[in-house]
Amino acid sequence: MASFQTERERMVEFQIARRGVRNDRVLEAMRSVPRHLFLPDEARSYAYADCPVRIGNGQTMSQPYIVALMTELLAVESHHKALDVGTGSGYQAAILAELCQEVHTIERYHGLAERAQKNLEELGYRNVYVHVGDGTQGYPPFAPYDRIIVGAAAPSVPEALLEQLSDEGRMVIPVGSRFSQSLEVWIKKGKDIHHTSSIPVVFVPLVGKDGWNE
Ligand code: SAH
Numbered sequence: 001m002a003s004f005q006t007e008r009e010r011m012v013e014f015q016i017a018r019r020g021v022r023n024d025r026v027l028e029a030m031r032s033v034p035r036h037l038f039l040p041d042e043a044r045s046y047a048y049a050d051c052p053v054r055i056g057n058g059q060t061m062s063q064p065y066i067v068a069l070m071t072e073l074l075a076v077e078s079h080h081k082a083l084d085v086g087t088g089s090g091y092q093a094a095i096l097a098e099l100c101q102e103v104h105t106i107e108r109y110h111g112l113a114e115r116a117q118k119n120l121e122e123l124g125y126r127n128v129y130v131h132v133g134d135g136t137q138g139y140p141p142f143a144p145y146d147r148i149i150v151g152a153a154a155p156s157v158p159e160a161l162l163e164q165l166s167d168e169g170r171m172v173i174p175v176g177s178r179f180s181q182s183l184e185v186w187i188k189k190g191k192d193i194h195h196t197s198s199i200p201v202v203f204v205p206l207v208g209k210d211g212w213n214e
Pocket of ligand 1: 055059060061062085086087088089090091092093106107108109112133134135136151152204205206207208209211
């Protein structure tokens with residue numbers, strides 16, 4: 001059986017680069033973060049498969065291509081402070097931690113947040129801060145954020161997230177119905193906010209005050 005490192009290199013080549021993600025920093029981050037270490041033991045063999053993977057509490061870690069595409073659309077720079085809504089396993093937060101200065105990530109389930117924090121710590125990430133709470137309200141203590149990424153499906157873009165985006169800030173978020181959404185990129189320039197839509201996607205629901213009900 002191929003080593004995890006080899007599987008990761010294949011994942012980047014066949015699932016990500018060939019589908020059009022070309023940003024070198026993003027590809028390098030996808031090559032270096034050990035995705036399998038963010039999964040429970042029984043799910044590790046699926047870590048590099050071309051699909052989402054279950055992480056417990058009815059939640060999933062997104063398909064590798066979707067993580068890469070969202071990260072590329074986010075256009076993260078090394079001096080940025082980012083907010084990651086829906087920590088889940090902590091994998092997306094680790095990818096961001098490779099690419100920017102400081103990452104805040106917020107998760108509504110204590111259990112997932114704790115496990116993610118432990119994994120991030122064990123892998124030596126010192127620039128990621130895991131918080132527990134309702135991410136539809138953003139995370140005011142460290143706002144504004146240069147970049148915001150949302151890993152769960154929103155019925156509409158939560159107002160608090162737009163407010164906590166810095167001037168020239170950018171957000172990537174799946175928006176739509178409960179079972180199908182489109183990936184949207186929101187860009188703020190002073191008082192002007194505009195957005196574009198990327199591909200159709202399916203995410204687990206963003207549950208909270210400005211999201212879906214339980
Ligand atoms: N990015 C994650 C996967 C996200 S799955 C990873 O890399 O593994 C979506 C996550 O969003 C789930 O863990 C879910 O519990 C969480 N979530 C849903 N609604 C939320 C909310 N309002 N605030 C914070 N987290 C939320």
